[in-house]
Amino acid sequence: MATTTTLAQADESVEYAARLEHVSKSFAGPGGQQLVLDDVSIDVAPGEFVTLLGASGCGKSTLLNLVAGLDRPSTGDIITDGRPALMFQEHALFPWLTAGKNIELALKLRGVPKPDRRTKAEELLELVRLKGAYGKRVHELSGGMRQRVALARALAQESNLLLMDEPFAALDAITRDVLHDEITRIWAETGVSVLFVTHNVREAVRLAQRVILLSSRPGRIAREWTVDIPQPRRIEDAPVAELAREITEELRGEIRRHGQH
């Protein structure tokens, strides 16, 4: 079954790709400290695909920043196996480099010796089906192609954990659909663990093995679903739609609470 992909390169001694233990985060805001994340505990198993779902103000992006090591939690611990790779809603590719050189920069910063970089970058471009885009400038690529180069650049870090911050939110529906197929395929091929943040319920169900719903202000884990619909899934499949409806109801309930006081 495609959902229980065995891992090619996972380390047996590590039983999780990321572990969040009672993580809280508050920021100084108007009227004192503002609690953004409240006691969040999540384990991501090696090779697991987890989506974090929530409305605005649930602290999704804050959570990813913490896991990525760009910020520190106020209390609690975050343990990851090395530095996670991070993909953003915007492609965040460097416009002064070509697609291939963007990937090579990630390889260089990881310490890959110069002679190997070019071959490795071409391989990664082939993995995201952009063979021949090596010399293309970022502005010459379409939105979907840019996100695939960004994915290839994230994969170049060869991290065990790939963090994705609404990476397909700015794309049109057809492109997003195709990229769902791609990320599912690449996840299965590479055995990387994915922590994927989105506000799109169907997207969450389409992709994940586990969906975690966060409440808003402060972000807490509200509920969790295990998705055992076999891959390949389509976003319009009946079981996907059915579970998405259930989760949406729950999400609406969470949002409704905020209008009552």
Added chain:
Amino acid sequence: MASTDTTPAQDAGSVEAGLDALETRTTGRPTLRQTLVNKILPPVIALAVVLAVWTLLYPIVDDPSKLPSPAAVGSTFKEAWLQGDLLGYIWTSVSRGLLGFFFALLIGTPLGLIVARVKFVRAAIGPILSGLQSLPSVAWVPPAVIWLGLNNSMMYAVILLGAVPSIANGLVSGVDQVPPLFLRAGRTMGATGVKGIWHVTLPAALPGYVAGLKQGWAFSWRSLMAAEIIAQFPDLGVGLGQLLENGRTNSDMAMVFEAILLILFVGIAIDLLIFSPLERWVLRSRGLLVKG
């Protein structure tokens, strides 16, 4: 679905290939004819209009000591060329200007980087640096003459005081405008500290830096002309500024026009030959230039 005899992966791949083909724009370079019509013809016409107005105005003003005829200015040029002085005037000023600019580059770049990155330095000298840009550099000529005397170092000092703030400020605003997303992306890839500056901050700040260089050159050239007009001394040789001042003292309006036209011509030529191509190359490679 239609994909009964293909695997889902193949299906996705072919849809993807179709999307890529549909959404890729091809940007061609303009043809020679387009360049001629869009870029070269308009300034040539403008120049012709100026010459025509000048020719018409000459008999109306009817005073060669105020407005020389185009022909008189032309013969001044010809004379200076035949005597072999013309290139000498230009070279005296251009070599000073470029060398001074080069020193300004060496000082302004690290200065800009420090101001952009070190909070204390920024708070201390940031406002002075941007204030200096609005100080006409001609104001530096008298103190420079008193401190350094009538020599070439005085000229270079004035150029530096004019150009360094522009170059440093250009770099500062370039660094300020680096999208935070690039810095975050760089940090997740391990580009922190010096690596972050080298691989992310500096290349991202390049457009602002190049704009600063361009302005820095304009300021260098202006400062130098101010210095050359004011500071007259036989040992300094005759640059374009001295030529202008000589024209004034001799009441030779044709020579004054000759000097002004040369100053203008050199300023534009250096910009067109060095700084504009540099700026266009930087912007075009990033897709920031809408129409080539």
